[in-house]
Amino acid sequence: MSLDLDSIRAAHERICAHIHRTPVLTSTRLDEASGASLFFKCENFQKIGAFKARGATNAVFSLDDVSARRGVATHSSGNHGAALARAAKLRGIPAHIVMPSNSAKVKVRAVESYGAQIVFCEPTQAAREAACADVIAKTGATLIHSFENEDVVAGQGTAALELLEDVPDLDLVMCPVGGGGLLCGTAVAAKSMRPTIWVIAVEPANADDAAQSFRAGKRIVTEKKFTIADGLRTNVGTPNFPIIQRYVDDIVTVSEEAIVSAMRTIWETMKIVVKQSAAVPYAAIQEEKINIGEKRVGIILTGGNVDLDALPLM
Secondary structure (H helix, E strand, O other): OOOOHHHHHHHHHHHOOOOOOOOEEOOHHHHHHHOOEEEEEEHHHOHHHEOHHHHHHHHHHHOOHHHHHOOEEEEOOOHHHHHHHHHHHHHOOOEEEEEEOOOOHHHHHHHHHOOOEEEEEOOOHHHHHHHHHHHHHHHOOEEOOOOOOHHHHHHHOHHHHHHHHHOOOOOEEEEEOOOOHHHHHHHHHHHHHOOOOEEEEEEEHHHOHHHHHHHHOOOOOOOOOOOOOHHHOOOOOOOOHHHHHHHOOEEEEEOHHHHHHHHHHHHHHHOOOOOHHHHHHHHHHHOOOOOOOOOEEEEEEOEOOOOHHHOOOO
16 A cells, blocks of 8 residues: 555545535643643544545545446445445445445434445355445446555545644644554654654554554454444454554553543533544543653544444443
8 A cells, every 4th residue: 555645635635625624622621631732633523424534535536437437335334334425426426335234223324315225234244245246246336445445545644634734733643443544544644744743543452453463563363352432343454554563653452441431521521422433542541551741642533423322321
């Protein structure tokens, strides 16, 4: 994956008319609690409610006209499916989204609302991949993978690009890690714009393949236990891991209890809705997994699409 700041800047130019430039919020109370200055990049206010709108939009608008007419396809139980469906609608091309049969109804409705064709499959990775391959064979659609696609990753990097344009003197930037698309884009953008910055990724202790891989110096695939941060259960992508090795300074893990506590703290203090996965970086601050004393810390709040029927705060 030949990702660089130029490709991230080009992505931003390509998508800026189709996404929100999300605000950066601060909180005196959270600064005092952490002993640092925290700057929250609020992708919960992004189109479709998550940063995924950036990558999917860049991938769709990067396609040549001939490929675009055949449509796009992916497998996704969540935000990437909705983001790709929206981007395809904006470009006026077909979108085929393979979703597991147990997907949350709110997520299915989101994909449907953008006019995409949904194909349901068994809730296993193998079934998702097989169903998606079948759709592509029948339609000629282009696969837009949620985190192993270079245009998607460049698009995700635009969140950090905006953050550092708005707050250029950050000492540290933090984001969650699942498949690694956001982390790769964030790390390349941040290190290219400010070489002295630290890039820290955070994941649930119950889904710690990235942390294990980072320590071992090789990509490790793990069987994931349950985590309420379901968006982070994915193993890190094969092309993503070398970028993580090169640009990321550390990967730390947090407990399930800390994720719930962090989510609650952000809701109560900042009066904004963030999902479990988005609260993971702040959980690392609350659990004191990293030393941020008196530093200026950028945190990417990845999204706000919470299933209100299954809130973990009760």
